[in-house]
Amino acid sequence: MGKWIKRVLAVLLLCAMVLCYARWIEPRWIQVKKVELSLPGLTEKMRVVCFGDTHMGLEFGPEDLEKWVEKINRQEPQAVVFLGDLFDNYSQYEGDPEEVSRVLSQLQAPCKLAVMGNHDVGGGAERVYEDIMEKAGFQVLRNQNVQLGSVNFVGADELLFFVPQVEGLEEEGKCNILLSHAPDYADETQGFQLSVAGHTHGGQVCLPFYGALVKPPGGENYTAGLYEKGDELVYVNRGLGVTSLPLRFFARPEITVLELSPQGE
Numbered sequence: 001m002g003k004w005i006k007r008v009l010a011v012l013l014l015c016a017m018v019l020c021y022a023r024w025i026e027p028r029w030i031q032v033k034k035v036e037l038s039l040p041g042l043t044e045k046m047r048v049v050c051f052g053d054t055h056m057g058l059e060f061g062p063e064d065l066e067k068w069v070e071k072i073n074r075q076e077p078q079a080v081v082f083l084g085d086l087f088d089n090y091s092q093y094e095g096d097p098e099e100v101s102r103v104l105s106q107l108q109a110p111c112k113l114a115v116m117g118n119h120d121v122g123g124g125a126e127r128v129y130e131d132i133m134e135k136a137g138f139q140v141l142r143n144q145n146v147q148l149g150s151v152n153f154v155g156a157d158e159l160l161f162f163v164p165q166v167e168g169l170e171e172e173g174k175c176n177i178l179l180s181h182a183p184d185y186a187d188e189t190q191g192f193q194l195s196v197a198g199h200t201h202g203g204q205v206c207l208p209f210y211g212a213l214v215k216p217p218g219g220e221n222y223t224a225g226l227y228e229k230g231d232e233l234v235y236v237n238r239g240l241g242v243t244s245l246p247l248r249f250f251a252r253p254e255i256t257v258l259e260l261s262p263q264g265e
Contacts, residue, residue, distance in 0.1 A: 027242055027246065030068070031255070034257045034259060037261070038260075039175045039260055041176065042193075044149055048257075049072050050235075051068065051080075051254075052117070052181070053199065053237075054068075054085065054086055054241045057087055061095055065100065072255060073108050078109065078111065079112070079148055082115070082133070084115050084119075085198065085199070086100070087119060088119055088123070091123050101132045102136075103136075104133070104137075112138045113155060113179065114139070114155075115140070116129060116142060141153070141154070141179060142155065147171070152175065152177070154177070159184070164185060166178065175260075177194045179197075181197060183236045186229060186232075193233065194232070194234075195235070196234075197222070197235075198236065199216060199219045199236075200216060200222070202236070203251045206249060206250040208250060238252065
């Protein structure tokens with residue numbers, strides 16, 4: 001066998017291994033990522049767990065959601081935030097949405113908040129999303145705010161289908177945290193110590209030293225992890241599910257544990 005044939009076979013074998021990893025291993029290799037932040041306006045420590053982009057129906061179902069809920073409950077959060085895109089395409093979902101509500105209701109936290117994602121608006125989910133989340137004990141914020149201790153959570157409406165309006169919802173003297181599905185909305189706001197979003201899946205498929213192959217509208221400026229925007233911070237969660245292709249590569253699914261403390265601690 002010639003050297004060139006061996007090289008071709010080696011390359012094909014490597015490609016097959018990478019594809020198997022991206023298809024079967026990384027999409028299920030959940031990272032529970034702890035992020036410590038000191039924020040102005042905060043007067044007590046608070047643990048906030050963020051997750052989203054579950055895209056039920058494409059690759060994952062309620063049995064997977066149950067495992068994710070168990071991981072979240074082990075963090076003992078004071079607040080749980082869902083960042084949108086519950087279903088991938090609700091009009092094609094073959095499962096029971098009541099089962100999704102039942103599993104989400106097992107999340108144990110004094111405060112459970114959610115915002116709406118673009119897949120929750122498209123695909124026929126808009127008419128059921130709020131009902132499903134509210135049955136699970138979540139408060140869906142659509143240009144609304146809710147306070148927990150010294151934190152003022154502000155939830156923005158979905159960016160790609162609607163026009164979010166959060167101006168005036170900030171509370172002076174509080175730690176203002178913006179919750180949105182699309183991270184680029186942070187560039188249209190000010191006065192928030194922290195913005196938290198999802199939507200991008202961390203790129204879902206990334207190349208080393210290059211980054212995300214595709215950045216979706218609304219997620220072109222912020223892809224994954226922590227960013228500084230002047231004196232403010234932006235954090236992008238990589239999500240738990242997949243969309244378009246059932247692959248992840250260099251973009252592990254993520255549950256984010258925000259360990260918040262008063263500035264100076």
